[in-house]
Amino acid sequence: MTVSKTLPTNYVTQPGEIKSSTGKTLRTDEMIINMGPQHPSTHGVLRLEIVVDGEIVVDVIPHIGYLHRCFEKHSEHMNNYQQVIPYADRMDYLASMNNDWGYALAVERLLKLEVPPRVEYIRVIMAELQRIASHLIALGTYGIDMGAFTPFLWCFRDRERILDLFEMTCGARLLYNYIWVGGVSHDLPPKFVEKAKEFCAYFKPKVKELNDVLTYNKIFIERTANVGVLPADVAINYACSGPMLRGSGVNWDLRRDDPYGVYDKLEWQPQVGKGEMGALGDCWDRYIVRVREMEESVRIIEQALAALPEGNVQAAIPKRIRPDHGEVYVRTESPRGELGFYVISDGSTTPYRVKARSPAFVNLSVLPEISRGCMIADLVAIVGSVDIVLGEVDR
């Protein structure tokens, strides 16, 4: 097998730098190995073609597309804007609510439609519950990548409670089709508010338990601190977003900086990495941002539950929506970052073009930049900290 790419020369550990105790330079030939498409630490079907010099990663070439399901092509062949929503559900299958909201919001902006206040609050509650559920998976599986099995089980145990709340609301546990253009499919069931408050009270101490068992564990810190450092300027140049960008110390959150929903009426703070355990923007920083975001999400949910107004859960719109000629690009903060939908309307009932800008796709594209010069074992740590969902990378 030959490598057609020019190999980089700026990696951290130069070949020939490693010397034996007698001062002899050790060198091996470069070799290509494949990680994936069915490797447990790639979190799905992702193939990484790795050029290694001994144990040092010289270059990484990600190969994606194994889960490509033609979301954009399908969208152009629906005969109603609402029909795209189940497909949007299946993009990021760990954060379906956020996907639905992103798409619904784009179409609503195209229609210049205001949704009833109750809908806004329900959406915020659902999106934040979903964010916690998604982060729990990210943190739990990251623990597995690093060899810690217990946190994984704890995270899944807590996520079950959130899925129960979703099941109670719309009958589905993973792919909800709950947030529709103009509103949501059902009103909240009786006792939902009570159960959600119960969950918040239950969940708050669990974050501390997770911190005790994983976050401040010495082995975990050794594996993640100073690994895969992503400087802020590179992160911006590669348009990284979400915990990936905030982990690099950039205080930027679409919920605050490009407001939508009712986030501006609620009290919360974006969480940024501070380089507490090592360099700013390392894997540990990206990890801790997710942990702290879960706590912020609980705060948001509690406030939204307290302020939940009464009212309709569907705006009055026709069954077959016909937006005027026009186009919008609307971005929302999904658990992985900036989820954008670029929707063009030609005045008919079918979207002319729907482009999904998925955060995991963009975040993954920076992987070769931050993993050159690391060890193969560290590559696992870096891939885990990017928190990709291959369903969304490939769409």
Added chain:
Amino acid sequence: MTPQEIHDNLRAKFGDAVVESKLDAQQPWIRIAADKTNAICTFLRDEPAFQFDFMSCLSGVDYNDGNLGIVYHLYSMTHKHKAVIRVNCPKDNARIQSVHDIWGTANWHEREAFDMYGIQFDGHPDLRRILCPDDYPGFPLRKDFQVPEFYNGMKVPY
């Protein structure tokens, strides 16, 4: 900076390279000449008054009038303003300058646009298909794309 000011600045600097614009649209856009893409995008990123350092999205579009297009959604982390820049190219000779060296994120986005629309990006270091298989015939998101009856000897169900 408002879209009007961005447009006027570009117009003053590049003249006719600003081909068309619609500043009263819901999200105003500016269309620039395909052969000036690189120069204008570098200017947009580096000019202190603009500083469009964050490329949110790069989308291919088939306008179904013989033209393909690329739409850049730009954002400035410093000034918190947005711009939508469009570039068109004819479908039978789809070539656009690559902006991967201006925004690193464009690398994969351009590969996706190449994969779906068959737009060649001049200067792109690694223009391979990214989502479809390497041997896939045609460019699926073009409006005149016909789903092949057979793919690698297998019948396509519909």
